[in-house]
Amino acid sequence: MARRGVIQDFVDEKHDHASCVEDAMQRAEVLCGERGERLTPLRRRVLELVWDNHQPVKAYELLAMLAGERKRAAPPTVYRALDFLRDAGLVHKIESLNAFIGCAKPDRRHCAQFLLCIGCGAVAEMDDPTLTGKIATNAKRLGFRVHQETIEVEGYCGSCAG
Amino acid sequence: MARRGVIQDFVDEKHDHASCVEDAMQRAEVLCGERGERLTPLRRRVLELVWDNHQPVKAYELLAMLAGERKRAAPPTVYRALDFLRDAGLVHKIESLNAFIGCAKPDRRHCAQFLLCIGCGAVAEMDDPTLTGKIATNAKRLGFRVHQETIEVEGYCGSCAG
């Protein structure tokens, strides 16, 4: 089935998760390779942990997971990895949740538009160029130069709305 | 000069600030009156402090200001007041800054679209129904029921872009 190009579905419970994570890691490898950025074992592992959920993950949850695998893991360990991954566009921070989630399209920038279900915590990442365009138009009218946009829409997904 | 209805200007340094705050407080009084909600002295004072700046204010900054005027002010004091004001639509939280700002149009809902200047910290509140409409359309396509939207655009304002 073809994507709409505008919006992605919420994650299907029975999607092939292993290959989905694998694909994400593959994309990350390639992107960092192209850009000459170092996807170290730690950064790779953090990205993997982020993708293991298809829900937003908190920094201290990641820290707890890391602590189980390596002796030494402190807050800076995970925050620094997340900073790198965010700069690389591989991970988004969801501001209204203080949580992080893997970016589905790390090759494109500014695709940080989310639908957040209050009921079940599910997240869908939109990527609607017309939204971005409209915002750009509004901004330009004020002489404002857009650097980054954050769009987070809270509500109830199809399952939870009933 | 008429408003565009779509976007507001960044605050002019030489606007009549006193009357601007006064107007905001007046609107708040009326709105709470209509709704049977209690704008207590504490809540009123917090709202006033929020409006005294035309920039986002942090909770602990408010706390410090309150501490100067009343003997007893702890975090819950300010957070509870802010919760009330947010529920009433009188104040918005800017998630990406962990800060709060007075709502310019408390009578209308969901007008939480902000341009945030990285350079000088200035904030402009947009209120673009077509953005909201586009988001609603995208959401509907997924059976998603929108409850609240957060739009925060970082960049450089006209003065800082040069």
Next chain:
DNA sequence: GATCGGATGTTATAGTATCACATCCGATCA
């Protein structure tokens, strides 16, 4: 093998927000 810089380790602390329980205070009504 010297040195340089980026990544990580380590400790401490800053900054943000909520919990849980006590108290106050005004509205209502016996």
Next chain:
DNA sequence: TGATCGGATGTGATACTATAACATCCGATC
């Protein structure tokens, strides 16, 4: 009048989120 009830506030503690500052490691380069 005063009993009582609920919402607002006081109070102390604590949970949660994030960064500062400095030490150490480790691979690349020369």
